[in-house]
Amino acid sequence: MDIAILGYGTVGRGVDQIVADIDGIEVRRILDLPDHCVGPRMTPDYAQIVGDPAIEVVVECMGGLEPAHTFILQALGAGKSVVTSNKAVVAAFFDEFARTAEANGACLLIEATCGGGIPWIASIEKARRIDEVTRFSGILNGTTNFIVDSMLKNGADFAETLARAQELGYAEADPSADIDGIDVKNKTIISASVAFDVACTAEFPVTGIRSLTKADLDLLGATGRVVKLIGHGVARDGRYAVAVEPMALPAASLEANVPSNFNLATLEGTTIGELKFYGQGAGSLPTGNAMVQDVLDFAAGRRPHYDFSRGLTYDPALLTGDYVFRTTTPPEGSEPFGEGAWLVSGITAEAARALLDSIVTTDQNAFMARLV
Ligand code: HSE
DSSP, X not given: XXXXXXXXXXXXXXXXXXXXXXXXXXXXXXXXXXXXXXXXXXXXXXXXXXXXXXXXXXXXXXXXSTTHHHHHHHHHHTTXXXXXXXXXXXXXXXXXXXXXXXXXXXXXXXXXXXXXXXXXXXXXHHHHTTOOEEEEEEEOOHHHHHHHHHHHHHOOOXXXXXXXXXXXXXXXXSTHHHHTTHHHHHHXXXXXXXXXXXXXOSOSOBOOSTTOOHHXXXXXXXXXXXXXXXXXXXXXXXXXXXXXXXXXXXXXXXXXGOOTTEEEEEEEETTTEEEEEEEEOSSHHHHHHHHHHHHHHHHTTOOOOOOOBTOOEEOGGGSEEEXXXXXSSOOTTOEEOSTTEEEEEEXXXXXXXXXXXXXXXXXXXXXXXXXX
8 A cells, every 4th residue: 555654754764664564564655845845755845645546545744733724634535534633633633634534535544643652543443433532631741741750860950851751752842732731632522522523622721830840840749740741531411521621649559659651541541440541642763653553443444433423512601610720829719738738619610720720820830730
């Protein structure tokens, strides 16, 4: 089977390297910027790919919204299936891509958008053959896990560790997408869409770890907890809710012990109960591996189908909990929780985020975590 790779950065090179050792799959074309094109496979002209009938699958690893959105639609429109690692574009246009694929007898394969090399999307789909997925949660960003883990274990500096994550190819082109939770937001939208069969709203609470300090880790550590950035969702009785937020988790939990850039994603199904998936969440070869697995699945006849017509209602009341705020002035309705921190109990993720927004107007460096 002949494929084309769009984008020859960290992930595109990983795909090319893995495919080189696989019989029956050939990289016929690689799209890159004109001054990066060397050798006969590379072209800066997408028309040479989308107009080539020999290319059955387009492997998009450019990232960003445009031109990825247009190129994916053109490939699907030409009846070519698309494998993508681009969570931003899938989160923004999942429904449009799924409809275009369906209308043209093509497929959209998105394993590499969430959890790097972990077979997370395929596992949700497999669980759903029997079960309703009632809940999911995950450490879905390697960069922030790498940062928190290094701060905790080595007393490392936030900025220095982020720079290292960039060198290792974990971080987004603009790493604020990692530390502000936007990358996890995109992965949460995709996970919820697949898990709950819903065109997941993009309007839900998202909080990152930009203001996390070693003192916060120590304060929560003294209560037997470890902070992780978590994307999660729940569906019940025709309703669903999702959020991205720092969580302070029991130190003995599997999540609390996820090291380096690894990810851990969990689903709960009606008959299977809890399932956890652990592995490398970012980087050239793990992400490339997930994409090549999609290519091989497609070659073997797998045809994922996405339908978001279930019509669940978004209900923030489904995600209620207790939140710790580290700030200079006690928030209304709070009780003390250690040095410079306060606990607000029994509020929704939405209300917690709104409270943080009001706090940062006077204390820009305030931090919030959901207590588990
Ligand atoms: N920046 C992302 C991460 C890359 O750190 O997890 C993989 O999606």
